[in-house]
Amino acid sequence: METNNTAIRKYNVRTTFGLMEAPEHAEIPGLEPGMKGVPPSDATYVFDADRMRQLTMFWVGGFKALLIEGDPAAGKTSLVEQWHARLNVPLYKVPCSPTTESYRFIGQLLPTEEGRLQWKDGPVVTACREGTSVLLDEYNTLDPGEANALNMLLEGYSWTIPETGETIKPHPRTRFFATQNAVDSRAAVAGRNVQDVANDDRFSYMEVDYLKPELEEALVLRHLLAGRVDKAVAEPIAKVCVLVANKVREAFRSDAAGVDKPLSTRAVLRWAKYTVMYQGVMKTQGRSGLHFAIRQAVRMSPVMSRAVRETITLVAGYDENLVS
Ligand SMILES: Nc1ncnc2c1ncn2[C@@H]1O[C@H](COP(=O)(O)OP(=O)(O)O)[C@@H](O)[C@H]1O
Ligand SMILES: [Mg+2]
Structure with a gap:
């Protein structure tokens, strides 16, 4: 099995995020640079102090899953991406739609050249093995039944891949981010699902508004x-x-x-x-x-x-x- 493992590295908040309001010696744990799957860094990205504080608490508090809501293009996806870019943590992004099936997250058996079937990890399983992150983008467009397949993993429980019998226990640093337009926002696009309550209950919550x-x-x-x-x-x-x-x-x-x-x-x-x-x-x-x-x-x-x-x-x- 190919792994994407590397050592933890601490990043100074002021210099890494350009956030001069932060205490001089405040640090956030990320990874040593060089892992596959780290999003490209956008040097012009502006980190808002309130959002940063909330993300930091989630990150260092040992929480597993964060749901981010806000108007279209308020900056939900880019916030998660740029956070990972600066901390050099791989982020596997899965665009969700009403027809996205759970194998897109978990993985599937694919034919090899010799005609055998071989298991291929999906982004969620990869992140669980590595202790890296997953971004479920436009999460509330997903069919609630498909979302439920993620429940065990979202809470950090181990879970057995039915196709292979292998039991996956999420690495303690594995984190899930979901972004969505608020269902009650006027800009909500038709066809948003209100996720199953049991699933919704697994997420910490953050609202993202346009920049000041x-x-x-x-x-x-x-x-x-x-x-x-x-x-x-x-x-x-x-x-x-x-x-x-x-x-x-x-x-x-x-x-x-x-x-x-x-x-x-x-x-x-x-x-x-x-x-x-x-x-x-x-x-x-x-x-x-x-x-x-x-x-x-x-x-x-x-x-x-x-x-x-x-x-x-x-x-x-x-x-x-x-x-x-
Ligand atoms: N804080 C920010 N700093 C720089 N650019 C931003 C910021 N927030 C949003 N943007 C810009 O707005 C665009 C839309 O943001 P995005 O994160 O895709 O929105 P959402 O996921 O909420 O629809 C980004 O590509 C980026 O160019
Ligand atoms: Mg987005």
């Missing part, structure tokens, strides 16, 4: 500056885009007519970049790059598009034709 405005603004600014945009140009764009995004998110949450989805951090980043690219051309035509660019960045219904452009006018202080 000052952090999101700093992130947008960093992306623009990385693209060699002048600071004097980038700063006002970052400010306006984040302000508008938060007004749209508020409108979405208060059921404002036509606003049928929130603006994600990802969408805000695209919008800011397109604004920089279009601003010059648009200006020569007497038109606003901000208003024009949002339509390239996000697909919106005509009603939502109108509402969002009105919000841009209010925040920026000029309309589509640069009239204040």
Whole structure:
């Protein structure tokens, strides 16, 4: 059996996560670099102090499973990925859908070249052997019956693979992360299942919200500056885009007519970049790059598009034709 074992290494919170609020000597245990399956690190990722504290408590407290909920694109998946990237811990990501069957997690018998059947570990069994992590992405789209197959392992109990008779006892460092859009969130996509209560009860819980405005603004600014945009140009764009995004998110949450989805951090980043690219051309035509660019960045219904452009006018202080 191939194993992916390596030694524990402690990482300083301030330097590893760029979190200057953390105590100077605070450390989080991860692994020595070099294991297969560690997600690539995103240097521009911003760690929020509250989320970090909650993840740290879960991680060092010996808990097994964490359910993370929040609006679409609030940053659920990337938080789990970047946490593992910085700590050099492999994370096996399983996208869930209504047709995902439990063998995708556990494993299956596959034919060899000689025509025999040979057991191949799925990501959950691999993580149980190694003491690494699994991310069950969009967990509540999964058929509850299939989710139940994971119950024993989620709690750290041993479990026998029916096909091989081998008993798997999860390594004590094995951790499960599930992300999902809240079922009661307006943005919840049709077809989300409310997981079986017994299954739900096995998870610690964490809510992820969009970044705080000052952090999101700093992130947008960093992306623009990385693209060699002048600071004097980038700063006002970052400010306006984040302000508008938060007004749209508020409108979405208060059921404002036509606003049928929130603006994600990802969408805000695209919008800011397109604004920089279009601003010059648009200006020569007497038109606003901000208003024009949002339509390239996000697909919106005509009603939502109108509402969002009105919000841009209010925040920026000029309309589509640069009239204040
Ligand atoms: N804290 C953050 N720092 C940097 N980028 C972020 C952050 N949160 C979200 N993003 C951006 O938003 C995108 C969507 O985040 P993601 O984690 O995929 O959302 P979710 O899983 O909640 O739908 C990411 O690809 C990333 O570019
Ligand atoms: Mg996600």
